[in-house]
Amino acid sequence: MYTLPLRLPPGADLRAALERHAHDHDLSAAQVVGGVGSLSEAQVRYAGAATPTGLSGPFELLGLSGTLSPQGAHLHLTLADAQGRVIGGHLCAGCTVRTTVEVLLLVLPEHRYHREPDAATGYLELVLRPGAEAQEVLDFWFDRPDGPEHGAPRSLWFRKDAAVDAEIARRFGPRVEAALAGGLRDWEATPEGTLARLLLLDQFTRNIYRDTPRAFAGDAQALALARRLVRTGDHLGLPPLQRWFAYMPFEHAEDLEAQDESVRLFSALAETAGLPPDALDYAHRHREVVLRFGRFPHRNEVLGRASSEAELAFLRQPGSRF
Template identity: 50%
Template sequence: MATADEVLSYWFGDEPDDGRLADQRGALWWSKNATTDAEIRERFGTLVRAAGQGERDAWARTPRGRLALVILMDQFTRNIHRDTPDAFALDDRALTHALDGIETEEDRDLRPIERVFLYMPLEHAEDMAMQECSVAMFQALRDEVPAAHKQPFDVFLDFAIRHRDVIARFSRFPHRNAIIGRQSTAEELAFLEQPGSSF
């Protein structure tokens, strides 16, 4: 099975400039692409299952190992199990690792672009306190990066705010309802008709 370094290499490549990296990897990170989903499933599916069973918890002994765990549980699950309940099955474990990394300040040992993905489980949480924490972390991150790199971090902050606002309004993400078998309210159904209502 792949190592933590191989997970990070796949996700981030080798571009040293965070601004250019965000541009180069945007399609991998944010696009819904069946080919990418299949590649991640083939390369990392067994590893995601192992991590979900606690078999890679030792990775959390280092900041980058913890980051790799979070990517497996919070990002790769969404590729491998897209549009199924299993896409969210490891969210709680990813959130625990993210919060541990923040509490111990291990996040400070990561590059800004890497911290984006350590913080992502907060943004994915259907919990208002976690959403407020998410916005605070992405705001601080945006404020820290050099002016030349702020554009992608402005976008990351905007998405954190948009996620927070959905939870403030509905206490959950309506676009997940059909996937996990929750009944949508009339207000949620109307919201889902709006462009950009799903992430």
């Protein structure tokens, strides 16, 4: 995200100028965090009123806040008249700049605001959606909402397939590298965007860099994102299959505390959402390995770690490499 200062000239319509700027610069999600200046006239809709009230100035603009989206602006303002009386309400078309108005925007470049009817009230409520690049990651991994595999376990998950690995590298390689370098943090403004970045770090790395140390290079960042989703409760708003992958960094961690959390989360998810039986089984199996060895022995060769005799004996057992 970044801040964007604007200065509006005399005679400009405050609302129209902000909406035009958002349209011309393709701002799909922006927050008006402040505004000062003066108005010669104003159109303000007071709380509970159906129509705006026209007011003649001059006015000092004391405050301005709200949102800009492709669907337009939702703005509130606070004014003081020549006697120092303060009024405020919904900013409507017809608020004319007198000398100047300076506005500060906070722009979320990888997201988009959208207004949807609230099921309970019927009012149009603001929803923040991930941007196109993050959504492309989600659509690839979970299938598009209108796709044949959406809402079900995917055929491309958890299997070694050179063609799938190559496609992920071709389509998402630069984004994976950016995430590994600490970039794409703008995606984290929404739970869905956070999950998309987590997938780059926890799943796509394992495809692109299979059988190399770099396959695990994103694990620490992915675990931090997973912990945040759980700590904030944002994971609970994700669909069950997306929650499954939001919890995978716990399962991948060579840390017993994280493994305990993995089993707890997968147990709760299996109880409430009916995951495939092997999802919880794998969580238990990963925990048992870390409890026994403190790490995953099947990673030793790739990571250049020496294996103990006990680990070598374990690796000779069927299914020891997951």
